[in-house]
Amino acid sequence: MGLGPETPQAPALPHHGPARSVTVQDVAQAAGVAASTVSRTFTNPQRVNERTREHVLAAADRLGYRPNTASRSASSRGTGTLALLVPDITNPSFFGLIRGAERQASAAGFTLVLANFEESPDLEAQHVKRLGAAVDGFLLASSRLPDAQIREISAGHHFTLVNREVEGVPGVVVDNEDGTRQIVEHLASLGHRSITYLAGPRSSWMAAHRWRALEETARRLSVSPTRLGPYPPSVAGGAAAADAAIGQQATAIVAFNDLLAIGVLRRLAERGLAVPRDISVVGYDDIFGADFCSPPLTTLAAPTQDAGHAAVSLLLGLLDTRAPGPRQIVLMPHLRIRASSGPAPT
């Protein structure tokens, strides 16, 4: 990363040093007041005299005091914060989910924070561990964790899954089987006799599901399915995927998601193939950009905003009482037909 010389080095700082951290007590002593006064200075400033407050703040600053959240939420109840973990925050397919979750969280008086685990199960687990103390509950979207580990986490934290089903854990999913059926029927009715599927990450539960559903529906409609991949679910991953599909003389491509599909479109254009005349392309998610790439992409749209909404509701329900309401919610997708899919070449 070509950084200019003016960029400071990351200080190699062990933030769990043995040095005992500064507590309200320390500040109180330094300022010559009681611990409760220090506490109030931060949480309820108008409750303490301005002169005292300034004095306390000065002492706190001098000592480098910072309140310890964990203990804070020990005495008050909860932090009023929920965390939404996503594999890739820059993947527009999560935007709807994020927005829906945010709205609902905010409506209930909670703050939603997001964390990114870059498709890495390890990072995902680490985030849960790190944030566990700071938030009241988790939303895990497209988790890359194995079932066993999810159950394990479920013992220690409140959380809800999105795009993933695990027995006994509340979650919201989109009906991929049905959506895939819509895609395959669409292509079949356009005369395509074979479909090339470009697979997503191996650890993705959804990726596996989509392929299984596609294979099944295709066979039922006498269309022959082929699977290529896995490919990284990104625009960049599309180039190699497109080349592989061309090598197979594919007439219809179904990409694991829209990012990959857009990457494929670009590569096909580079290689001089016309879409949809020579080849049809369909994606999943209906992301930002799917309607203004060229040609606009046929893709499976899911009510992701509703999913976010529902997932937060579920989570809040968990937090509130132990009444086990409806635990698994299934939402229905629908195919948005645009210009990237057309009749099979003759």
Next chain:
Amino acid sequence: MGLGPETPQAPALPHHGPARSVTVQDVAQAAGVAASTVSRTFTNPQRVNERTREHVLAAADRLGYRPNTASRSASSRGTGTLALLVPDITNPSFFGLIRGAERQASAAGFTLVLANFEESPDLEAQHVKRLGAAVDGFLLASSRLPDAQIREISAGHHFTLVNREVEGVPGVVVDNEDGTRQIVEHLASLGHRSITYLAGPRSSWMAAHRWRALEETARRLSVSPTRLGPYPPSVAGGAAAADAAIGQQATAIVAFNDLLAIGVLRRLAERGLAVPRDISVVGYDDIFGADFCSPPLTTLAAPTQDAGHAAVSLLLGLLDTRAPGPRQIVLMPHLRIRASSGPAPT
């Protein structure tokens, strides 16, 4: 929001509700042992007899006990967490920043969380307040807060600004003056004698800066600048903006950002205007999608990933010592010329 009937209602829950959760005490009582035994059952299983342990686990299970992570880590110091606040998480122009910040945070052993304030100063302030307790420091990107409030916050928290300059507060900015100069020179050299600027949000510091720089450079090069707006910095906002620009018989449009520019491109196409033959369009940020919209967008690209990297480094420096290293970092942008800008119509 058309939610299916299977979606649970948001529990109207005051998250300080009376719903006391199950504690070790409860479990202990149910199992007929002491609280400490319950605690040990979970944290140090081999320390308790197997029969007792099973007994306790059964009781815990029956009551639905889940250990409270917050109090558990009451003794841990610092949260090892940084928060990055952005006005709109779905705006791809922040992706580079997010990625850069994440990398650097992770390299230093910190977890980065993101929060969205939807262009709202109130929400931004509220987030700072709510999260203030849960994180070790803040990165404020494109803050919508007035200078005074930023200074105020700076007294209570460690933080770094991005895309914003406030005296005495560390920050990372892109040189908008220089970037704008590049845009204007580009258009001027293509023969454009007037430039229509589509303004961004009024509360945006950057929006104001960009306009000022554009106005200044334009006059210097004898190009006449016009300003329209403000418009919401989104694709949807582009339609009205485009219509207004057409009304002005503009030949060159500079949009506050790429989202707006893409919206403008779409509207121009709808209205039958050819880009760049009839009209040129330039944006800012070089976001995801700017290279595959049609036509591909000429836009000002900034080293946003470096910005994220630098901002986190700055923040970590703040956390570590009070040694005031370099506090303000300026990064240089460069114009990425694509197909949306061309010679002025004759």
Next chain:
DNA sequence: CAAGCGGTGGCAACCGATTGCCAGACGGCC
């Protein structure tokens, strides 16, 4: 039979804050 010993589980003191309640100070008013 007494001393020794490992294995269990309880008591109570924390962890680092928050908060209800109360007492002293201060000023205004009759």
Next chain:
DNA sequence: GGCCGTCTGGCAATCGGTTGCCACCGCTTG
């Protein structure tokens, strides 16, 4: 001067768990 109300800050309880220390138990050993 006495009474009263408002501010302000301290005491101590509390949040939910963890953990050091000790008592007790049943058994082996000398």
